[in-house]
Amino acid sequence: MLRIGLLGRGFMATVHALRYAEMEDVEVVGVASPSEPREFATDYTENAAAYDDALALYDAEDLDAIDVCTPTHTHRDLVVPAAERGIDVLCEKPLERTMGDASEMVEAAEDAGVTLVPGHTLRFFPEYATVRDRVREGDVGDPGNARTLRQSPYEERPAWFDDDEKSGGALLDLAIHDVDFLRWTLGPVERVFARRKRWDGNEYALATLRFESGAVGHVDARWPNRSDLPFKTAFEIAGPEGLLEFDSEDVAPIEVRSTTESEPSRDPIDEPLEKDPYRLELEAFVASVRGGEPPITADEGLASLAVALAAVESAERGEPVAPAEVGA
Known part of the structure; x- marks a missing residue:
């Protein structure tokens, strides 16, 4: 069973939670958001624990990957600690607000040997x-x-x-x-x-x-x-x-x-x-976590940014x- 931590509680987090629920051998085990994570977890996941802080989620749950569906300017502070803990990442577009922060994310993933997939769903x-x-x-x-x-x-x-x-x-x-x-x-x-x-x-x-x-x-x-x-x-x-x-x-x-x-x-x-494009995107990400090639590389995300x-x-x-x- 692939264990996913889902960050955020907005529209895209909802879309992703519903798609993960349709997939076999994949489970959202934790949800993190500074606002109302418990309500979100109850509404859109089956057994996920709720956390007000993403780092608490990383340390409390045995995660294979995280899915970052939070505002753009928050991505670096969520992705870098996950990479340092050896957790693979799907990060919604754009990677970050600045090239400096986005580059730090990519470097952290490379240094840790984890997968970082930019969420260019199109x-x-x-x-x-x-x-x-x-x-x-x-x-x-x-x-x-x-x-x-x-x-x-x-x-x-x-x-x-x-x-x-x-x-x-x-x-x-x-x-x-x-x-x-x-x-x-x-x-x-x-x-x-x-x-x-x-x-x-x-x-x-x-x-x-x-x-x-x-x-x-x-x-x-x-x-x-x-x-x-x-x-x-x-x-x-x-x-x-x-x-x-x-x-x-x-x-x-x-x-x-x-x-x-x-x-x-x-x-x-x-x-x-x-399957809709969001389901296809998440399945491609899951396949990369399981050892396949990433559908979109972090360097491609940097280039588009x-x-x-x-x-x-x-x-x-x-x-x-x-x-x-x-x-x-």
């Missing part, structure tokens, strides 16, 4: 994974241009999201989903230019990424403070041989346009999904910023 969504495969297989030729959109509306959310020193705003917390997808698909990013606007609890951000390949990506991230707007994602990737598009509001999951004579498949997903932080810095400075410029 890689497990079939529309994104399928398009990445098609791009890598040459379906559009050499990609020249990519666009992504992510709109996540809210009216009430924890105060730390509005504290730029803790969350990094939409360019870090929200846009890093698509930054990681584009970097995973198109390769290393050379420089970033970004703009963002905030008003009345809303935030709109746009980042332009220049990839080392010469491709250009446009990342549109929106935090509207409105309940009447939908959660929405979209992307397109274009090259000389065709265009791949996705829009979450379109009834067809993927649209393919090609210069080839054969009729392309409109829906590349052959069978209905038996550097691009998102370059966007944050670019918006502040009003000029392009290379990911390599982003310091501690």
Whole structure:
């Protein structure tokens, strides 16, 4: 039986707790949160002990791994002590608020010989994974241009999201989903230019990424403070041989346009999904704890964080910023 410690009690911790409950030979044995951990453990886990402090959880329970679903700026102080105790870690994106803190986490995991998996769940969504495969297989030729959109509306959310020193705003917390997808698909990013606007609890951000390949990506991230707007994602990737598009509001999951004579498949997903992306992500993490390869390496998490932080810095400075410029 794999023994998991779950940190946090918000939306993502709830999602993960429910998925672990569906898995065989995996048990959440402890939950830690500074607020109401006992209520969370009662509602979402079967036999988990509740702790107000994560370090107390580490020392009281015989853990194989922890799952960190807490605010971004808390990750270092939770991950480093776990690594020092020889505990494997799944850490929700982004790894941390700064490169310095994130690098300490990665170094601690390497020194201890434990697995640290960044929680970039988007890689497990079939529309994104399928398009990445098609791009890598040459379906559009050499990609020249990519666009992504992510709109996540809210009216009430924890105060730390509005504290730029803790969350990094939409360019870090929200846009890093698509930054990681584009970097995973198109390769290393050379420089970033970004703009963002905030008003009345809303935030709109746009980042332009220049990839080392010469491709250009446009990342549109929106935090509207409105309940009447939908959660929405979209992307397109274009090259000389065709265009791949996705829009979450379109009834067809993927649209393919090609210069080839054969009729392309409109829906590349052959069978209905038996497991959602969160379940697939957690199963991949569990497999890595049991000795398999990590589905996403800590270094990949660092690379995507550097691009998102370059966007944050670019918006502040009003000029392009290379990911390599982003310091501690």
